[in-house]
Amino acid sequence: MVLGLLLSFSALIISTIFLQLGNGAIAPLDALAGIEASFSNFEIGLLGSAHFLGFLLGCWMTPLLMGKVGHIRTFTALAAVGAMGCLLHPLVVDPYFWSFLRIGNGITIAGCFTVIEAWLNSKVDRGSRGTVFGVYRSADIGSQMVAQFFIGFLDPTSFVSYNIVAFFFCFCLIPLTLTTRVIPEIPKAPKLRVLSCFKLSPLAFSAVIVAGLTGSSIRMVAPVYGDTIGLIKEEISILLTVFIFGGLLAQIPIGKLADIFDRRWVLIVLSLSATVVSIILSFTASDYVLYIYICSFIFGFLTFPIFSVAAAHANDFAEQENYVDMAASLIFIYGLGSIISPLLTSGMIDLFGPASLFIFLSLVHLCLSVIGGVRMMVRPSVTEKTPYMYLPRTSLIFGRFLNPSKKNEDQE
Numbered sequence: 501m502v503l504g505l506l507l508s509f510s511a512l513i514i515s516t517i518f519l520q521l522g523n524g525a526i527a528p529l530d531a532l533a534g535i536e537a538s539f540s541n542f543e544i545g546l547l548g549s550a551h552f553l554g555f556l557l558g559c560w561m562t563p564l565l566m567g568k569v570g571h572i573r574t575f576t577a578l579a580a581v582g583a584m585g586c587l588l589h590p591l592v593v594d595p596y597f598w599s600f601l602r603i604g605n606g607i608t609i610a611g612c613f614t615v616i617e618a619w620l621n622s623k624v625d626r627g628s629r630g631t632v633f634g635v636y637r638s639a640d641i642g643s644q645m646v647a648q649f650f651i652g653f654l655d656p657t658s659f660v661s662y663n664i665v666a667f668f669f670c671f672c673l674i675p676l677t678l679t680t681r682v683i684p685e686i687p688k689a690p691k692l693r694v695l696s697c698f699k700l701s702p703l704a705f706s707a708v709i710v711a712g713l714t715g716s717s718i719r720m721v722a723p724v725y726g727d728t729i730g731l732i733k734e735e736i737s738i739l740l741t742v743f744i745f746g747g748l749l750a751q752i753p754i755g756k757l758a759d760i761f762d763r764r765w766v767l768i769v770l771s772l773s774a775t776v777v778s779i780i781l782s783f784t785a786s787d788y789v790l791y792i793y794i795c796s797f798i799f800g801f802l803t804f805p806i807f808s809v810a811a812a813h814a815n816d817f818a819e820q821e822n823y824v825d826m827a828a829s830l831i832f833i834y835g836l837g838s839i840i841s842p843l844l845t846s847g848m849i850d851l852f853g854p855a856s857l858f859i860f861l862s863l864v865h866l867c868l869s870v871i872g873g874v875r876m877m878v879r880p881s882v883t884e885k886t887p888y889m890y891l892p893r894t895s896l897i898f899g900r901f902l903n904p905s906k907k908n909e910d911q912e
């Protein structure tokens with residue numbers, strides 16, 4: 501029965517794998533290629549910020565596009581935009597042209613995942629939701645990790661490398677366009693309640709911003725950090741891989757702790773520990789590459805779950821009918837932090853050197869732990885908790901997975 505269920509979703513899962521292979525590869529490849537092309541650190545940071553600007557645009561425009569042309573045409577058009585962006589990179593080696601292409605890449609990722617997640621959510625029921633989500637989560641993170649690793653074997657100055665990434669975007673089209681499954685109804689776009697989210701849980705709001713600042717800095721600016729301290733591209737690839745691997749392994753143990761203990765304590769411990777690891781990384785030279793790998797793994801283990809713990813904490817205070825809007829608002833806030841961070845941290849490396857990346861991350865995590873302590877003094881613990889769930893930052897409608905009632909999904 502489980503095998504049959506997974507086979508019925510195989511087209512969506514396979515498309516997810518190849519979409520994330522392309523998405524996971526393009527950011528570090530751009531950073532390494534930008535270094536080889538003598539882009540400034542600020543210009544490399546601009547590429548990361550442009551991606552997340554496109555991501556927010558894609559989250560907004562995709563439901564409108566789906567309403568006009570349907571799921572498959574939307575997915576096909578957006579995946580084609582992603583593939584074309586990869587193919588255009590070697591033709592014009594210019595940071596501002598690449599930033600324009602990265603906006604298109606962000607639109608592609610947000611849009612394609614909106615289609616996939618709308619399709620998945622429309623076909624799962626209460627009994628199959630956990631199984632389908634677990635496989636989807638593994639495909640999401642696992643593909644990103646593999647993408648980081650194989651970047652170490654590609655030549656960032658060769659057009660062949662971008663052709664390979666474009667191949668992934670092209671291949672993700674095949675399973676979905678050939679599927680015989682019934683096309684679902686167009687999902688209603690969730691409402692963004694950013695101010696309400698802050699009022700409901702200032703700690704969750706702050707934690708999501710910190711998660712955005714951290715994730716985009718590591719994925720886009722860590723290659724700059726690695727190059728500046730003397731790491732070669734293979735070592736930078738391993739650094740990024742172990743960071744994501746740490747995040748993958750963290751989900752179950754951190755999730756269990758978040759369900760047992762006060763989630764504010766979990767966020768405080770995670771952020772304080774991340775502060776310590778960041779300080780260690782800021783003083784670690786390339787001669788100690790093994791220590792960099794270990795610290796990167798631990799840093800991923802500590803920081804990856806912060807977004808999901810924050811989302812679970814916010815949902816502890818929200819009404820069930822608001823879960824979808826809450827998740828969308830948190831992902832939107834995460835996107836805002838992700839736009840700011842690459843520009844900020846790359847500029848800091850230009851001004852103050854590579855150590856400033858992790859000094860900055862240590863400060864933002866220290867601030868988060870302080871905010872957590874203050875909130876514990878002004879608000880009592882909740883008596884009933886919503887279950888912890890890893891929440892990918894893939895589209896604004898992913899929060900529909902948090903709502904176990906099919907009746908509520910299409911309200912409002």
